Amino acid sequence: MDIDTIYNSIFEARLAGRYIALRHLTPLLKDYQKLGMVSTLGTSENGNPIYAIRVGHGPKKVLAWSQMHGNESTTTKALFDFLNFLIHPNGQPQVQEILSKHSFLFIPLLNPDGAEAYTRENARGIDLNRDAVNQSQKESKVLRRAFEDFKPHVCLNLHGQRTFYSLPGKKPASLSFLAPAADADRTLTPSRKEAMLGIAKMNAFLQGHLPGQIGRYDDSFNDNCVGDSFQKAGVPTILFEAGHCPGDYQREQTRKFLFYAFLSLFGMETVGVNVQVEDYFKIPENEKNFRDVILRKVVIGGELMDIAIQYKEVLQDGVVVWEPYIDEFGDLQALFGHRELEFGGNQILINSNENVFVNEKIATIVDKSSEKIIKI
Template identity: 50%
Template sequence: MEILNAYSSFFESKIIGRYLTSDRVFSILETYGDTQKISEIGTSVNGVSIKMVTLGQGKKKVLAWSQMHGNESTTTKAVIDLIKFLTQESRFQSQIETFLKTHTLYIIPILNPDGAKAYTRENANGVDLNRDAQLLSQPESKVLASVCKQLQPDLCLNLHDQRTIYGFETGKCATVSFLSPAADPSRQITASRKSAMLDIANMAVVLQNYISGHIGRYDDAFNDNCVGDAFQMAGVPTILFEAGHAPTDYQREETRKYICFSLLALLGFVPHSGAELEAYFNLPENKKNFLDIILRNATTGRRKKRTEIGIQYAEVLVDGRIKFVPRIEKIGDLSKYYAHKELMAQDAEILVNSQEKCHVGEKVATIINKKDNSVLYINED
């Protein structure tokens, strides 16, 4: 675990927050020296360069891509930390040299630069690139398919973020989730799928030392329009990474660290005993059972109806930063939901934005106790 304990030495502090654009990322990466090679592999809908970083000259080829969805930047930060680790020349040189001799690592830090700039899931044509694996209707999809065909990688890493709504039946949030995608509707365990499952099991063993109970398995329903499923169909072991929420970590800096730890474990920098296939299936499946905030035991309206209010943040790009705008997501019995923050109204009659009535979709500025005007919630962003 020595390398993981040294994480602060290769954490890239110049890249923080949720809003990452291609210009910003590559202005940092281009300072990392000659160990890496940066090349243009295509352009986006808006003509923005899509670039790939290559490290090593070994036989085993690993292809990774991040920000296929432009507003999912946590894994991009993690791969930047990984690249910084591999290109620094002060520590762990023997391990790095061995890796670079035995592996060639290809990383596309931002596959969807237009979406990254606009902070949208889709590309500039409004298309979800992770539903375009068969049609290949978009230039970014064609770039990824072409690179994969040309490189013939031994392993693919599909790097994403997941929303704060995911958690487990235990009441813990899903900080990191993985998936070995299905290769067919029956979800058979093919050779490539098994290989990815074992890799995931080994990463999970390492992460258990840091976030036990917060590691999960994503839904494996088959969809051949999804890139991971399509690559798995082609016999290429593919791992889906989903960077989720750690408690209070809305900027995803803690989760970024755990994704980087996972990558280091996967690439052989963290010693671990070989996990069995059972360990993969023992990972709990993600559930949509979390909200950002729940106000419990409140009463609303003239009839003083007892209820609960669930609030979810909308991520909005404003002047180059992401604001978290609270909106009412659910009203009613929320006993089956957990929250990243729970507020107790103690049966008080409440006013939302100074009004007795509230509705789903409403932005929330304040929630106050009508009787004594005490503040139960205020949006400070």
């Protein structure tokens, strides 16, 4: 059975889109509870439960947590796809091998308050990924306690990244990885090398599905970041960043490739693949050259320019909508858009004005020559 067929057979259809809160996970958690796999690790600042799901009986312990940032839900969807695969193997003999080698502890929603509000921060406005030292928040303490009690051999820090990340060749950074530094000198410690080998293995497989779209995140050391602190403690830690595939603002394609990454990391699709630490450094670093929309060769107030537009994700009545804002304007040949509109020197009006302002929310764009309303 090929990997696409496997994915289609285990896809968790009850989770979709970008807004994933605790109430969306409740039916799934109830199913896993019936199998005796769910425990409550603690509560959030608003008193919402933080759950863990445990599966596998092998000697290598893997701790993974998702939605530390409440509005980064793609990895949560992929995590439940992977759980479906482990629980409903559909005749895949490799599943039992994975379960016999690994014991998994998954925290699918570390920041339930932020997830409910669709915010990066928790209910008190704290970025949990900058709270590793202070341990000021209940959610931070829950994760640290899980780390200390479970004593993992590998940690997976699951996140999402914005659409402006790019790679050479005008490619989007659809997935990015990082073996966080363990100190300010970015020393190649044994744990960091192990994380690098895991990333190199995933990259070797994923290039067959996302050629040129796998990036490497910046490795500046920050003691307050959880991944850096766990790496410093000597536990191999891998940062996953779910990015953008063309036209995939709901991140359903990215979700699929995250599942592929999990399979390759735990050996199902990379048996016999030999990688070196040097292969990790061959993965290109993320750049920031994409914008959601670029208007090319427009005239505003008598000046010829390009205009870059970036969407802001806003929760409205339980649905995430994408609101366009002006990001920058001028000669933007160094940038490229996920969508580009060519105006050939036509004059346009933004919000009925002949001026343009950075951070301005766009309500309307009109091509003056044709009086056509441009939809973005």
